[in-house]
Amino acid sequence: MPRFLQSALAGLVLAAAVAMPALADGPTEEIAPTGKLRVAIAISPAGGAFWSTKTEAGYAGVPVDLGKEMAAQLGVPVEYVVHQNSGQITDAASKGTWDVTWLPRDPERETKMMFGPIYEVADATYIVKAGSNVTNFATLDQPGIKVAAVNATTTMRGAIAHLKNAKVTGYQTYDEIFGLLKSGEIDAFALSRDQLNKMAQKIPGTRVLDETFKKTVTAVAVPLGHGQALAFVTRFMTEATTNGTLRKAYDNNGLKDTPIRTE
Helix, strand or coil: CCHHHHHHHHHHHHHHHHHCHHHHCHHHHHHCCCCCEEEEEEECCCCCCCCEEEECCEEECHHHHHHHHHHHHHCCCEEEEEECCHHHHHHCCCCCCCCEEEEEECCCHHHCEEEEEEEEEEEEEEEECCCCCCCCHHHHCCCCCEEEEECCCHHHHHHHHHCCCCEEEEECCHHHHHHHHHHCCCCEEEEEHHHHHHHHHHCCCCEECCCCCEEEEEEEEEECCCHHHHHHHHHHHHHHHHHCHHHHHHHHCCCCCCCCCCC
16 A cells, blocks of 8 residues: 555544544543433423423523533533423433433432532522411411422422421423412412512412422433443532532523532
């Protein structure tokens, strides 16, 4: 083979090796086995540190921004896998449909996925419908009171444990519960305080109760058995917290006045 062809071939091999480092190492093979980083997100109009929103350009949210940055570090494209709530993301953890997510952590979920650093600690409480006589937890927890929660979520499990007399019912979407509260078909909705404060602004006459029944912690997560992926996302979140990436994601999504709260 002529020397110039040998040199050209060697150059191509070297270029290919340089172009594919991310796909060749162990952590990336585990965290992005399809050649893309599949980020599981849950959609609601409220946004926040966990929820994402649908936009004309695609999706927006703290997990959306973090997923994009993580994919860039890995050198792979990002793909958002959309769910209606965190319970659906949890149920899909063993199905191989997503690679990384950011969602509330609790003991039940720890049996289905592996969690990295916490980046949000939120107060969970209730919003009551317009015209309600409910003013606190004691007057809320009465027979005949209908309380809604997003199905199979940490907050729903917390509300069921907290309320001994009121009935807690799970619904699939934030939008559905919003409509039920606005029409007065339910008495209250359990969710994080920051989300409920936004809802109260949209439904005149509703009131967010002052008390807190649960602290909800939100963290990065990967499916069970993905130890190398967990090590990578843990390092990513630790660095994102210190280098401003997480703060920028908060600021870009309407959370400029929201502090980053870790354990």
